[in-house]
Amino acid sequence: MTSDTRVQGSGRRSAVAEFRVQGSGAIPQHAALTRYSLISAGLLLFCAGCQDGGRGVKPVISVAESVSIINRNLETLGSGLTASGKVTGRFRDSSGRSHSIGVGFDALLSVIPPKHVRLDVQELGNTVVLFGSNDEVYWLHIARGEDTYRWGHHAAIRDPQQLGLSFRPDQLVEALGLNPLPVGEKSGLMQRAEADVQQLLFVQTDASGRPVLNKEYWLQRREPRLVSRIIFRDRLGRVHMDSRLEDYRAIRPGGPLLPHHVHIEWPLEGGVLDFRAARWRMEPRLTADSPAFVAPHERGKHFRDMILMDPAPPRE
Numbered sequence: 017m018t019s020d021t022r023v024q025g026s027g028r029r030s031a032v033a034e035f036r037v038q039g040s041g042a043i044p045q046h047a048a049l050t051r052y053s054l055i056s057a058g059l060l061l062f063c064a065g066c067q068d069g070g071r072g073v074k075p076v077i078s079v080a081e082s083v084s085i086i087n088r089n090l091e092t093l094g095s096g097l098t099a100s101g102k103v104t105g106r107f108r109d110s111s112g113r114s115h116s117i118g119v120g121f122d123a124l125l126s127v128i129p130p131k132h133v134r135l136d137v138q139e140l141g142n143t144v145v146l147f148g149s150n151d152e153v154y155w156l157h158i159a160r161g162e163d164t165y166r167w168g169h170h171a172a173i174r175d176p177q178q179l180g181l182s183f184r185p186d187q188l189v190e191a192l193g194l195n196p197l198p199v200g201e202k203s204g205l206m207q208r209a210e211a212d213v214q215q216l217l218f219v220q221t222d223a224s225g226r227p228v229l230n231k232e233y234w235l236q237r238r239e240p241r242l243v244s245r246i247i248f249r250d251r252l253g254r255v256h257m258d259s260r261l262e263d264y265r266a267i268r269p270g271g272p273l274l275p276h277h278v279h280i281e282w283p284l285e286g287g288v289l290d291f292r293a294a295r296w297r298m299e300p301r302l303t304a305d306s307p308a309f310v311a312p313h314e315r316g317k318h319f320r321d322m323i324l325m326d327p328a329p330p331r332e
Contacts, residue, residue, distance in 0.1 A: 073237045076209045082216055083205070085241050086233075087196045090129075092272045096302025097194070099125040101276075103137055105289040114286075115158060117145060123291055126299075126308045129194045131170070134308045147188065150309045157312060157319070167311060168325030191259040191280050193243045197233065212237055213244065222251070229253065240264060240273055250284070257282055267296040 077085075103123035106116045117137055121144060124136040137145040146157040155167040189195055197216070198205070208215040218231035234245035242264055248257040261275035276293045302308070307315070313322065 072239075073212060074239070074241065076214060076237070077241075079205050079207045079216065080199070082207065082214055082235055082241075083197045083199055086235070086243060087199070089240075089242060089272050090194065090196050093129075093194075093298065095298050095300040096132075096306070097125075097127045097267075097274075097296055098299050098302065099123075099127075099293040099296045101125075101291060101293040101295075103135075103289065103291045105287070107282075107287040107289070108285055115145070117289075125291070125293070126302060126306075127189055127192065127194060128302065128304055128309070129189050129196070131189060132304055132309045133188045135188065146312070148309070148311065149188065150304065150311070153311050155311050155313070163320035164323070165313065165319035165321065166323045166325050167313060172326035187248065187257055191246060191257060192278055193246065193259070193261045193275055242273060255283055267298065271298075 101123050103121050104117055104119050106114060108114050118139070122138045124134075124138065126132075126134040131149050131151050133147070133149050135147040136143055137147075143157070143159045146155070146159065148155045148157075149170075151170070153167055153169055155165065157166075158164045204219050206217045206219055208217060213234045213236055216233040216235065217229055218233075219227050219229055222228050228251065230249050230251075232245075232247040232249075233243050234247075235241055236244045242261075244261055246257075246259040246261070247255055250256045257280065259278060259280045261278055263276040264273040265276055266272070267274050274293075274296050276296070278289075278291045278293075280289045280291075281287065313319075
């Protein structure tokens with residue numbers, strides 16, 4: 017399917033581009049992005065101001081307004097978050113072995129954006145799988161059967177796909193839609209308007225100076241105009257992670273709206289995680305120093321098989 021849409025930048029200029037959308041496959045990033053034609057900063061987006069035809073679709077808004085809506089909703093959090101619910105999924109570890117998370121498993125989630133997260137998947141009160149991350153390290157503990165523990169440093173990740181994991185603990189917070197977006201001209205944000213969504217496009221330049229599309233945030237053009245999809249692309253333009261966010265509800269009266277159903281796929285590796293939150297809670301006592309965000313091996317826990325996924329960064 018070919019879509020000709022107008023794309024607006026977050027800085028001093030706007031652009032018109034022709035994107036070739038191919039579902040979850042690769043897109044010719046360099047070819048598409050380098051076809052941008054510079055136009056005046058005041059140019060209106062495609063269909064901006066058009067009537068919604070009674071379908072509840074709102075007019076297109078600017079990049080800055082879109083970012084502001086997302087960030088205003090998140091800035092009222094102001095503390096750690098916890099959620100409980102049900103989870104299903106499947107993933108592959110670095111040895112290529114597949115694991116399934118059965119229907120009806122319990123999930124206990126603790127989060128402090130942007131990188132602090134702990135997802136404890138349990139059956140009958142016993143941990144089956146534990147995912148975690150803090151500012152420095154991430155970890156994955158497969159407790160059932162094999163007692164295997166994998167961990168690594170964020171700073172050492174050069175190519176995420178070389179990790180061999182179909183689940184990226186370090187991406188989980190952003191996949192939940194809990195990270196605020198960058199603001200200003202240096203954010204690298206552009207925008208593509210479609211019939212029902214506005215797609216915020218994160219464009220960076222590679223080593224040769226060519227523009228590369230590496231991330232997308234899709235905002236619904238219906239109230240409350242929040243993020244319905246987050247896509248990460250690899251350097252070849254392929255979808256690496258695809259997160260769909262639904263069932264937004266206020267976590268307290270007048271408070272922020274958070275998704276209560278999050279479905280994440282890693283199509284290149286066959287990983288899937290489906291989380292349905294029964295309830296989100298704001299937890300002021302949950303801090304970055306809380307035990308939930310300390311890697312188990314740093315708390316002296318031992319495992320039958322412990323694997324360092326990447327070398328520790330050099331000491332200064």
